[in-house]
Structures are given as structure tokens and as C-alpha cells.
Amino acid sequence: MVRQFARRIASAMIATSLLASGVAWAHHSFAMFDFTRLVTIKGTVKEFQWANPHVILWVEPEAKDGEKPAPWFAELTSPGNLTRVGWDKRAFKGGQRIELLIHPLRDGKSGGAFKQATLPESGKVWVSDLRQQEKPGLK
């Protein structure tokens, strides 16, 4: 009982520290990304996290010189906004080959703001631009 309680306290503390320290996360400005630059990542989809407030796509880059680089994340808008431009949670599946175009983090870390993704097997191209919604009566 005591151990269970302690475990609950511990997990509550982890959650609290996550919430308190979040910077490039949750509901935020995208200014940490460099919109003057574009980076292409070729690899495979690791995970597609379809959740509020920002959807995240994880990609494992192709191995270079036998070494496996760290995964990259591409951050997007919310599931609601993406649904309106024709996306859903099945847009990407783990293991799919992908060519990802992102505006990279300014600090050089392995992440960026999503610009475009191409799935070579199907030829499908995914883009996300909220400005597309700035008129009434869209189909």
C-alpha cells in the first residue's frame, strides 16, 4: 500500500517536472524553428503521435557510414487543424519510407517544423498550411 502510494507520488512528480520545464512543447510559438532554412531527412517513420496540442512525427534517418543517426522530430499543428486539411491519424505508419522536409531547430538539435513529407512507395505528398483555411465555404 505504502509502496503503491510512493509510486503514485513519484509518477506525479515526473508529470509535474514535465509540465514545469516544457519549452519547445505543448501549445507554443514556432519561433525556435528557422523558417529561412529547409532540411531534408530521408529515412523511415518511427512513430506518428497524433495528439493535441501539436502532432509530432518521428523519423529515423538512413544510416550513414554504418552509423545510425538519432531520430528527428517534425512538429505540426493540432489534430483538429490537420483534419481540416485532409489528414488523419493514419497518414503515417511506423516503418514507412519517408522523405521529410522541415524548418530545423535554430539550436541545431534534431527537430524541426514540418513543411512537407513524401512517401516514395505511394508517391503521396503531405503538406500542412493553415493559411489554406482562410476563406469560407471550403470543400
Add this chain to the structure above:
Amino acid sequence: MVLTRQRPGTYKRDMPCPGIIRSLPLLTLGLGLLATSSSFADEPALNKAPTVADWIRLSKLPDWSGVWTPNISDQNAQIKTNPVPWKPEVEARINQLTAEEKAGRPKGLFVDCLPEAMPSWMLISHNALEILFTPGRVTFLGEADGNRLRRIYTDGRPHPPDPDPSFHGHSIGHWEGKTLVVDTIGVLPQTYLAVGEAVGVPNNGDLHVVERIHLLSDKDRDILADDLEITAPHVLSKPWKTTRLYFRQRAQKYDIVEGVCLQGYFAERKDASGNAIFVPIPQTADGNPAAPP
């Protein structure tokens, strides 16, 4: 519904009301005080069951159905063309936050998943909303904060004398022709008056927002305009008047979806017994989400 009881026929809920009744809060408060000293003293305020006539009256209101997507480009343009009259000491802080964001170091105002609150929801949201009319009430439903909704009472009630502060405050509304006039007080002083996701300050209390919400014109019936007048005496040197625009969408793919902000802090996993569970996503020291295993 004190007014209906006192002067039957002069005011009906959800209808455009005569000029004398437009200064509702004071008048109603006065009548309310009279009522409390009479036989109504022990009568609790009731949300009366709507009548068929109440529902019919709703059908005469302007059509605000559909999903409304914000004009984000105009949100950004308004900040430049119609700048906020910040108090000088606040403006220094705003300039600092703006410079930090420009330099790629945005301060996260909403990273804790607390609601953007009033009036920032109306000012800066990138997410859609929908509006429901029911007898005695207009309800704004949004997405992204998990509990993003505004209840606007149109049944003629006044504000409580000292409302418990909340993220969206206490709102009462009435119709002036085809315009819904909404008066909001009681917003938590800790909530941000924001002009962007990284630029804003706590409103620090005594916030008062008056909105005139209407379809832009008879020609532009698929654009909704919210003309806001924001009074925030602790951070603004004078009331700020600004307008936000929304576009009507009718295609079902635009329907509002559930938006639980905190869900993004958890990954979907299976436990040892095969149960579907949420697991907190760890974070790297620089504040980015750690890669999944």
C-alpha cells in the same frame, strides 16, 4: 428571469431588446434588489424549462451554424495596424518578449496547457470554433485546450455582484438587431492578455470585455466579425478596440474534433498485460520531447 416576471411582454429572452433594457446590469440589479425585499426573497433563481415559443424565437436569429476558422493572417496584421495601447511599463516587457521571439527564443505562455482564456482565445487562436443557440444561452465551443468553451447567458440575468474568477469569465449577452452584444467580467487575473503564443502579460485583474459579434455584412454572410473592446486597467493605458474575423465552413471534414491539450504529453503504449495505456513522454534537458524507444 426577474425581468419577465416584473414587466411581462417588455422583454423576452433571445430577442432583440428595447433600448431601455440595454443597460441591463444596473436596471436588473435594481429590480433584483426590489424583488429580494418582496415575496420573491426566498425564491431561488431558476433556469426555466424552454417553451415552444422560446425555440421558435431562436429560429428568427441570424444563422451562425457551421464551423468558424480564424483568419490568422488578419490576427497578425491587426497587431501591427492597430497596436495594443499597453501601459509604458508593460510595453517594455512586450517589446522584450517580441525581441526574444524574433531571436528564436520564444517564451512559452501556454505550455502548461491551461486555457488561453478570455479574450486571448478570441484574439490569437489558430483553432476553429462553433456556436450553439439554445433558449437563454449562446455557447461557444472550441478545441485544443480540452475545456475551451464560453457560456453566454442571454436570459436577461445580470452578472453576479462578485463572480468567482474563471478562465472565460462570466458572460451575459443580448441581441441588438442581428448583433450579439456580450459583456464579460470575472476573468482570472493570472490569464494572459496575449497578442501571440509567446507575447503577452497577465491581465492582473479588473478585466472587462465587451464584444459585438455579427455576420460581417449581408453580402459577406460567411464571415463572422467579433468587434472587441478590451478594458484592462492594470496593463492597458486605455480600452483597446480590435476586430477578429472567422470564416464559415460547412464541409463535414471541418467539424470540430476533441482537443485534450495534455494528451500530447503521453504516448500510446501497451502494458505487460496488453492493456492500452498512456505513458508520459520524457523530455530532453533542452525542453524537446525525447525520441520514442
